[in-house]
Amino acid sequence: MAARYGALCRAHLRLEYLRANATTHDFLFGAIAELIDNARDAGATRLDIFTVDNDQLQGGFMLCFLDDGCGMNPREATHLIYFGKSSKRQSASKLIGCYGNGLKSGSMRLGKDFILLTKQEDTMTCVLFSQTFCEREGLDEVIVPIPSWSVSTRKPVLHDAAMFAVQMSIIFKYSPFTSEDELMQQFDAIYGKSGTLIIIYNLKLMLNGEPELDIKTHSADMLIAGLPDNLPEKWSLRAYTAVLYFDPRMKIFIQAKKVETRYLPYCFYRPRASFSERIFIAYCGNSYKMYPYFTFCFKAIAQNEIEKAKKDLKLAEQAVKEAKCQLKHLEESFLHEDNEPAHLALQDALENAKRTREKLEAKQR
Ligand SMILES: Nc1ncnc2c1ncn2[C@@H]1O[C@H](COP(=O)(O)OP(=O)(O)OP(=O)(O)O)[C@@H](O)[C@H]1O
Ligand SMILES: [Mg+2]
CATH class of the missing domain: 1.10.287 (Helix Hairpins)
Structure with a gap:
């Protein structure tokens, strides 16, 4: 089966590893923090964490992270899929990331699939990282579609038209977006000159079939479902993100309401x-x-x-x-x-x- 996707990018890892790696995050907010750290490292001034209802998907909603950071060009977007590869390691500045692992381990702890859309200068790139795709197509190697477009013309940046068509067919089948127009609307949500939108879907469920994140009890918060502990930082994402950084630089909004950092x-x-x-x-x-x-x-x-x-x-x-x-x-x-x-x-x-x-x-x- 994998031979059918011969020309597409491979993350050079087995599906089993992806699953095992996600278990490094025992604490759910620790997994979310990986995505917040990445937005901060990208120099974002604002990060929105919000959900979008979708009954068709496991868990009934998608978990989204939208930042106005530096975004990625197609080459950088291709690099993000590799484990243990981080350009931040060479950087002299004080960035948090360095292992080249957080995005994958964090997102795969939260859900089975994610689609990442990123804009930088004249390019828009989409990355579909999907366990569902690999499982349903019987692939034990992680294959990742990464198509790109020009921002000004909205035309694909093509090296190989046949490969682009295969990538799009996978995205339409295994992402929440079933047409190029729908996908373009997601890019439009990236309001800054550059930025990144990560949508995690088919969220992990608890044994009772409910999603781990409770988004219903408080309309402006996301809670870890189950009995609350006496420290709100352990079960309220709003309280957790308020004390996440020693020197908060980036405004964080949860369900459109600003987090008052402490x-x-x-x-x-x-x-x-x-x-x-x-x-x-x-x-x-x-x-x-x-x-x-x-x-x-x-x-x-x-x-x-x-x-x-x-x-x-x-x-x-x-x-x-x-x-x-x-x-x-x-x-x-x-x-x-x-x-x-x-x-x-x-x-x-x-x-x-x-x-x-x-x-x-x-x-x-
Ligand atoms: N929101 C984002 N904006 C811009 N680039 C991003 C974003 N999220 C991830 N990236 C890019 O993807 C790469 C991989 O991210 P990942 O979190 O897996 O590793 P890392 O941040 O380099 O290291 P660590 O494992 O310590 O977090 C990053 O190095 C960065 O280049
Ligand atoms: Mg990181």
Whole structure:
């Protein structure tokens, strides 16, 4: 059977390995974090995690990750399917990924299949990584269709028309999208100049036949189904992502609602609970302390960071004052000069002050 797909990419691994590798994630949110880390590594400023109902698929919905990061060109998209191959390892910057494994192990822990759509410069590329396809076609080698198109012409980037046709027929049969138009609509969802949309489907089920992620109890959250633990980070994706990074840089939205990130050192130095969490903790019969891990080790770090953020805010507010004076001076000088650059400078200074104030507030939260 595999000979039929002779020209298509192979992930150079057996289906069995794919299944075994997914078991490395015992904790469901750990698997989700692999996809969040990748968006952060791609320099995304925003990541949306959301679900789309689809009764035809196992679990009844698809789990989607949409970022505005750097995206991938067709060559990079081809590389992502290989295990143990990561271009991040050579990078001097502080990226999280390095093993070339997380996307595959994380996504395959969550579902049986994923389709990834990515846009970079003038190319749009789609990668179908599907256990269902391999199982139904009796392939024990993982074969991965990776067609590409030009963004401007929406025409396929073709090296081999016959191979493109085979790839599309697999995608229409084994992905949730049954026509090229439908697939193009998914690319349209990537709103940035570049970015990536990953759709995981045929989600893993629990023994009772229900999906592991409960998306019904809270419309703006995804919960690990079953009995809640007293720490929300263990069962609420919103609470988990709020403390995922030491220095949160990327805005995360869950079901279209922004996650209010917490400043981690501060949480541990002065554990506090928000009003709704207090209700939950009180309900669980615990004390009002949010975190059992209380430490003074973070006190100096937290206070230094807050002092630095206060200084940054002072400088930003000073810049606003100067920009206002400059504009006022121009307006009063009767020189009839072009005031547009001064208006723009004031706008920039105001936006910078707003961002800086938000940073300070996040650190104080
Ligand atoms: N959202 C994304 N945006 C851009 N590129 C991505 C994205 N997700 C994955 N990639 C690319 O796919 C590659 C493979 O991802 P994967 O998570 O498997 O490995 P990694 O991040 O390099 O290492 P690790 O196993 O430590 O996570 C990445 O190195 C990156 O080039
Ligand atoms: Mg990764």
